[in-house]
Amino acid sequence: MGGQLRVGQVFRYATGKDPEPAELDGYPNFHHVTHSPELARALLESGVNGMAKVRAPEGPRRPVILIRSSPWKAGTEQTPWHDVFDMDNGHVRYFGDHKPTTTVAPGKTNGNAALLDAFTGHQGHTPEERANAIPLLLFRAVSRNGKVKGHVEFCGLGIIERAERLVQWGGSDHTTFTNYVYDIALLDLTDEDDKVSWEWIHSRRNTDLNNAETLELAPRAWREWVKNGSSELPRLRRRVARAKVTKVPEQRPKPGTSEAKDLELIYKYFDGRKHDFEAVASAVAARVLRGTGNSYLEGWLTQRSGDGGADFVGRLDIGSGLAGTSLVVLGQAKCVRLDHVVSADQIARVVARLRRGWIGVYVTTGAYSVPAQTEMVEDQYPIVLVNGLDLARELRSMARDDHGGDLEACIEHILRVRETAVTNRRPEEILLE
Numbered sequence: 001m002g003g004q005l006r007v008g009q010v011f012r013y014a015t016g017k018d019p020e021p022a023e024l025d026g027y028p029n030f031h032h033v034t035h036s037p038e039l040a041r042a043l044l045e046s047g048v049n050g051m052a053k054v055r056a057p058e059g060p061r062r063p064v065i066l067i068r069s070s071p072w073k074a075g076t077e078q079t080p081w082h083d084v085f086d087m088d089n090g091h092v093r094y095f096g097d098h099k100p101t102t103t104v105a106p107g108k109t110n111g112n113a114a115l116l117d118a119f120t121g122h123q124g125h126t127p128e129e130r131a132n133a134i135p136l137l138l139f140r141a142v143s144r145n146g147k148v149k150g151h152v153e154f155c156g157l158g159i160i161e162r163a164e165r166l167v168q169w170g171g172s173d174h175t176t177f178t179n180y181v182y183d184i185a186l187l188d189l190t191d192e193d194d195k196v197s198w199e200w201i202h203s204r205r206n207t208d209l210n211n212a213e214t215l216e217l218a219p220r221a222w223r224e225w226v227k228n229g230s231s232e233l234p235r236l237r238r239r240v241a242r243a244k245v246t247k248v249p250e251q252r253p254k255p256g257t258s259e260a261k262d263l264e265l266i267y268k269y270f271d272g273r274k275h276d277f278e279a280v281a282s283a284v285a286a287r288v289l290r291g292t293g294n295s296y297l298e299g300w301l302t303q304r305s306g307d308g309g310a311d312f313v314g315r316l317d318i319g320s321g322l323a324g325t326s327l328v329v330l331g332q333a334k335c336v337r338l339d340h341v342v343s344a345d346q347i348a349r350v351v352a353r354l355r356r357g358w359i360g361v362y363v364t365t366g367a368y369s370v371p372a373q374t375e376m377v378e379d380q381y382p383i384v385l386v387n388g389l390d391l392a393r394e395l396r397s398m399a400r401d402d403h404g405g406d407l408e409a410c411i412e413h414i415l416r417v418r419e420t421a422v423t424n425r426r427p428e429e430i431l432l433e
Contacts, residue, residue, distance in 0.1 A: 003033040004195045005154045007087070007238075010142055013152050017041055025145070030152065036202045044068040044139060044152060047097050048111030054207050061211070062134045063204035065114055067094060068152060069140040082400065085140060087155055087186060090238035092138060095168075096180035106165065106178045115182055119160040123230070130226040131211035135204075135218075136160070136184060137196065156186040156238060157196050157219060161230070168401075186238040187221040244377045248341060251367035251387035262407055263338060263392040267365050269411060270335045278302075279418035280411060281333030281363035281386075282312035284394045288386060289316055289329070289361070296329075299430045301422045310353060314361075315430045328358040328427050338388060340366035344375045351381045358427070359383065365391060 011030040012023075019035040022028065034042035042064075043049050049066040069083040084093040097111030107116055121133035136158040144151040162183040167176050189195060200217040203209055215223055221236040253259035270277040278301050289296040299313040314329035332350045334342065342364055350360045360383035362368075367387050376383060386394075399410035 003028075004197055005033060005137065007154055007156050007189060007194045010144065010151055010153050011139075013044055013150055015150075017043075027144070027151065034198055034201075036198075036205060039202075039205055042066060042201075046111065048114050050110070050114035050117075050134075051201075051205070054205055056132075056207060057210040058128075058132060061132055061204060062114075062117070064135050064137055064201045065118055067136055067138045067158075069094065069138070071140060082397070083140075085138075085155055087238065088240040090156075090186040090188070092155070092158060092184040092186060094138075094182045094184055096182065098177065098179040100175055100177040102177070106180060112180050115160065115180070116163060119163045119182070122160045125229075127227055127229075128211075130229065131215060133159075133226070135201070135222065137201075138184070138186070154196075157189065157222065158184040158186050159225065159230075159233065161185050161233065185233050185236075187219065187225070187236055188238045189219055189221065191220040245370055245373045246368075246387075247370065248367045251389050252338070253389050253392060259389060259392045259396070262396050263365060263388050265407060266392065266395065266411070267335065267338055269408070274335045276415060277335035277365075278311040278331075278333040280395070280414050282314065282331060282418065283398070283414045284363055284386060284391055285312070285329070285331050285361040285384070286314060287394050287398065288384065288390070289314075294318060297430070297433065299329075299427075299433070300425060301418060303422055303424045310350075310427065313425075313427045313430050315433070316359065325357075326431055328355070328430055329361055330354060330358055330427055331361045331363065334362070334364040334366070336364060336366045338365060340364075341369045342366055342372060343369055344372040347372050347376060347381065347383065347385075351383055354382060355428075362386065363391060364388065 010027055011033065012025055012027040013030045014024055017031050019029070019031040022032050031041060040052065042051065044066055047068055049068070051063045051065070053060045053062045069085065083095055086092070096106070096115060097109045098106040102109060106112060118134040118136065121129065124130040124133055138155040138158050139152040140155055141149070142151050142153045160182050164181050166179060166181055168179050196219060197217060200214065203214040203217050215226060225232055225236055253263055282298055282301060286296050286298045295317040297315040297317065299315060301312050302310050310330045311333040312331040314331065316327045316329050318325055318327070330350070330353055342362070347362060350362055354360055362383060363386040365388045368385050395410060396407060399405055399407045403410040403413065
């Protein structure tokens with residue numbers, strides 16, 4: 001009744017779908033691992049693959065939804081969206097299957113309908129409702145042996161935290177269309193050695209077993225979520241302990257890549273007009289801080305003289321009402337040569353400007369030295385570092401979202417919007433807005 005799916009493991013997904021060989025071309029056979037005797041095969045033919053519902057003792061039960069993301073298709077007319085997989089921090093942002101050419105309503109496509117159905121169960125208010133919720137098993141296509149098709153990486157077990165309806169660019173004419181995007185929490189599988197047993201999914205296909213009986217084979221984090229609800233997700237989310245220091249080459253785009261070309265364009269655009277780079281740095285900082293789910297208000301750019309070392313000011317809002325607080329964000333922008341390395345002294349000068357309840361953001365086209373990062377970690381500096389690679393990625397994402405993929409048009413739009421927002425106000429005034 002199938003085998004084990006280990007997070008990070010790559011499987012061969014062959015068109016023949018033969019479950020017999022345990023391995024194909026040196027990789028575990030997906031159809032062997034997910035085989036349930038005398039039952040329909042588990043498939044990854046679409047982005048969202050909802051397994052057929054069964055008649056369980058409590059009523060209809062969908063055993064699982066298998067999700068496949070294909071990064072190599074991202075940005076094409078067929079797949080205009082860009083999914084985000086942050087497995088180390090247990091978060092996936094997955095776009096539904098509505099497309100510019102789709103004629104039915106966004107929530108009525110097969111994939112969106114299945115995920116919205118799952119989302120309803122994931123919002124269940126009682127253990128009984130959550131026991132019937134649909135597990136999500138996430139995969140992403142990876143290239144092997146020079147081929148972009150035929151191999152998938154298992155990325156984990158997920159629960160939908162949020163479903164949002166939004167407007168996207170897409171299609172050959174770069175027209176807009178409506179779609180859904182889902183924020184998915186990946187669950188901690190430490191107790192199972194980072195594995196999901198297909199026997200659990202097989203049990204959910206058994207019409208004789210009730211929901212409680214199938215839970216006996218579920219991972220510990222899933223059982224605890226069923227028992228206690230979504231308030232437990234911060235504790236049950238997958239986290240990977242990792243070094244907080246990133247080597248300098250890893251902060252730079254690889255030569256010849258589209259990211260390297262983007263960063264070169266950004267640097268040349270602002271070469272000789274470095275002060276204008278501050279507006280772009282402010283916009284990127286806002287996007288980075290909002291990306292963690294926080295509310296962020298862009299404030300103003302500082303004047304060229306008398307800024308005391310700060311280039312832009314913003315405000316980070318956490319919580320709301322009596323259960324909330326606001327932090328002053330002091331930003332530093334440095335458009336430097338792409339081979340430049342920011343030193344510990346440069347970061348320390350920004351940190352020295354911070355008061356209690358303030359945080360810093362440093363945005364550069366270069367990279368941060370290992371000693372600078374080490375000092376930041378050891379001394380617990382309240383500062384966010386955005387390197388050249390991150391800068392290029394964020395601006396490219398902004399260009400895709402709002403400017404049809406035109407990076408230069410994106411930069412020019414930022415400069416037009418921000419050209420009047422230059423002042424010499426005190427940073428703490430942002431708390432009054």
